[in-house]
Amino acid sequence: MDQMAELSAIITRHAPATGMYATPVRCLSLFRADQPTLPIPSVYEASLCLITQGAKRVSIGDTSLLYDAAHYLVVSVDLPLTGHIVEASADEPYLCCKIDLDLRALADLIIAEGRTGRRDGATVLAVYPSDPDLVDAACRLVRLIEQPASIATLAPLIEREILYRLLMGPHGSTLRQIAAADSHLNQVSRAIAAIRGNFRDQLRIREIAAAAGMSDSSLHAHFKAVTRMTPLEYQKQLRLQEARRLMLTEGASAGTAGFAVGYDSPSQFSREYRRLFGAPPRQDVERLQVGRDYLSATLAAG
DSSP: OOHHHHHHHHHHHHOOSSEEEEOSSTTEEEEEESSOOOOEEEEEOSEEEEEEESEEEEEETTEEEEEETTEEEEEOSOEEEEEEEEEOOSSSOEEEEEEEOOHHHHHHHHHHHTOOOOSSOOOSEEEEEOOHHHHHHHHHHHHGGGOGGGHHHHHHHHHHHHHHHHHHSTTHHHHHHHHOTTSHHHHHHHHHHHHHHTTTSOOOHHHHHHHHTOOHHHHHHHHHHHHSSOHHHHHHHHHHHHHHHHHHHHOOOHHHHHHHTTOSOHHHHHHHHHHHHSSOHHHHHHHHHHTHHHHHHHSSOO
16 A cells, blocks of 8 residues: 555544644654644644645745645644644645654664764755655654554654754755754754743743853843744744734633633733734634634644
């Protein structure tokens, strides 16, 4: 069986309806959507995304990328992207597997390999033509869903192979920069982790810069170059996306959700929410609840 057809068959068996599905393989998630979706802002974690059917567009700033079964997406650091599925139907649903990248394992692999990358030209979000060797490794990883006794032994080996294939491919230089402790890309990655770990608290640039090993001015310059936004704007996206999740999945009121993610002013929360999502909290939630059967697929990366 063709590898993409096999991947589609496995995803269909384990993602029988629209949504995001965790799997017994730690780094692997499956996605399905039976119709196109609205553009939804969300944070995409460092990952490899392989579509086996359908197509999706992701955007950040003035960059917009389309990928499908003939192309794969690599996200090198946690990025606030806007994504929407552009090709999907009940007969031919959008099907995707997302493989999270273990950056510690990546660093170990680079050390063992003994090669370094250039310190310029990093692209943290990219789409590339499909690589048969990468698809083959991903297919073997996805097969493990149906071989649970083999997961503990084989999954780490296949994950390492996938990282190796990425290192040997067109994205290798960027991944090597991320793994290099003294690179700006690695420092921005540490700043992102610090913000995500405490996004409900008041943002203190000096503390974030210290965690990244950068000066305040260097943090601002390099953070914006990578994420297309300032640290404060990044934190706002995290807060607003979490507030949206609380209202949609837990039934929280706008006031409760805003307070839970760190907003003291309901009016400021509503104003910033509308700026990001295009509608006030209540109206936005009502609009999304109408399409609740496909919402879970649009709230997550993949």
